[in-house]
Amino acid sequence: DTAVSQTPKYLVTQMGNDKSIKCEQNLGHDTMYWYKQDSKKFLKIMFSYNNKELIINETVPNRFSPKSPDKAHLNLHINSLELGDSAVYFCASRGPGPNSPLHFGNGTRLTVT
Amino acid sequence: QQQVKQSPQSLIVQKGGISIINCAYENTAFDYFPWYQQFPGKGPALLIAIRPDVSEKKEGRFTISFNKSAKQFSLHIMDSQPGDSATYFCAASILGAGNMLTFGGGTRLMVKP
Numbered sequence: 001d002t003a004v005s006q007t008p009k010y011l012v013t014q015m016g017n018d019k020s021i022k023c024e025q026n027l028g029h030d031t032m033y034w035y036k037q038d039s040k041k042f043l044k045i046m047f048s049y050n051n052k053e054l055i056i057n058e059t060v061p062n063r064f065s066p067k068s069p070d071k072a073h074l075n076l077h078i079n080s081l082e083l084g085d086s087a088v089y090f091c092a093s094r095g096p097g098p099n100s101p102l103h104f105g106n107g108t109r110l111t112v113t
Numbered sequence: 114q115q116q117v118k119q120s121p122q123s124l125i126v127q128k129g130g131i132s133i134i135n136c137a138y139e140n141t142a143f144d145y146f147p148w149y150q151q152f153p154g155k156g157p158a159l160l161i162a163i164r165p166d167v168s169e170k171k172e173g174r175f176t177i178s179f180n181k182s183a184k185q186f187s188l189h190i191m192d193s194q195p196g197d198s199a200t201y202f203c204a205a206s207i208l209g210a211g212n213m214l215t216f217g218g219g220t221r222l223m224v225k226p
Contacts, residue, residue, distance in 0.1 A: 004156070033213070041200055043157070043216040055213065090156050098208040099164075101147065104156025 003027050006091050006105040013081055014113055021076045021108045023091030029103070030096065032074040034066060037088040037107070046089075049074055078110075086112045116140050117205050119217030126224050132190040134220045136203035139184065143205040147214070148177065148188050151200045160201070161188070193224045 004025045013019050025032065034046040047066045048055040054066065063079045078085060091105040119136045126132045138146075147162035163170045163177045163186065170177045176189040190197055203217040 041151075041219040041221070043202060043219070045213050045215070048213050092156070098145070099162065101159035101162070102149075102157075102214065104158065106154065106156050 004091055004093055004103050004105040006089075006108050008108060009106070010109050010111075012111045012113065015081055015083060017081050018077070018079045019081060019110070020078070021089055021091075021110070023074050023076070023105060024072055025091075025093040025103070026072065027093055027095065027103060029093035030071065031094045032068070033092040033094070033102065034074065034076050035090040035092060035104075037090060039087070043090070046076075047074075081110075081112045083112050086110055116215050117203060117217040119203050119220055121220060122218065123221045124223070126190075126193045126222065128193065128195060128224055128226050130193050130224075132188075132193045132197070132222055132224070134188045134201055134203070134222070135185065136187065136205075136217050137183075137185045138205050140205070140207075140215075141184070142207050143215075145206045145208050146177070146179065146186050147204050147206075148175075149202045149204060149216075151202065151219075157202055190222075193222075195224045195226050198222055198224050 007022045031050040033048050036044050046060045065077045067075045088107045088109050090107045092102045094100050117138050148160045149157035150160045151157040161172050161175050163179050165181050174191045179186040201220045204214040206214045
């Protein structure tokens with residue numbers, strides 16, 4: 001069973017559309033994240049979320065919003081998509097303890113045309 | 114601003130050789146330094162990590178060297194194998210602040226047979 005799963009794996013859409021990426025983890029972790037990986041492979045934190053606190057990277061446009069229906073899910077909603085949003089988006093989760101590693105999903109490749 | 118700088122961007126090593134990837138950080142509050150390995154089409158996965166209270170950590174063929182005064186740390190892969198070909202990311206975080214990782218720009222390693 002995949003520990004952190006994302007759907008869809010590929011998403012192609014036009015500028016101006018609104019889309020969502022789903023993420024589920026079956027590790028029982030309390031904290032989940034969204035990362036964006038650009039074409040140069042640079043990984044940038046977008047959000048950190050647990051059941052108590054949402055931490056937003058201040059550089060993320062407010063067109064991006066995380067939604068967590070429960071502890072095992074953290075979905076990413078993107079409004080009014082732009083060409084520059086094209087990237088691979090990774091969901092991750094982390095267990096308790098200071099040295100707990102991040103467990104990443106396999107990514108969603110978003111292409112905005 | 115890029116708080117963690119990684120070099121080189123790409124590296125080609127012969128099988129059996131030593132691969133060395135370097136990272137430098139700016140924020141002296143960072144207290145956790147992991148390395149992640151990413152294969153094509155997959156999410157990054159934790160390889161090895163170090164805390165600043167030790168200068169070196171070794172796990173199998175992988176060694177992290179840490180220089181607190183220079184604010185630098187490096188990954189050494191001994192006896193490099195074609196299966197090690199991947200993108201490697203150094204990262205840093207503050208454990209008491211949500212442990213949100215700041216990643217370096219990545220190094221694409223190719224090990225030639």
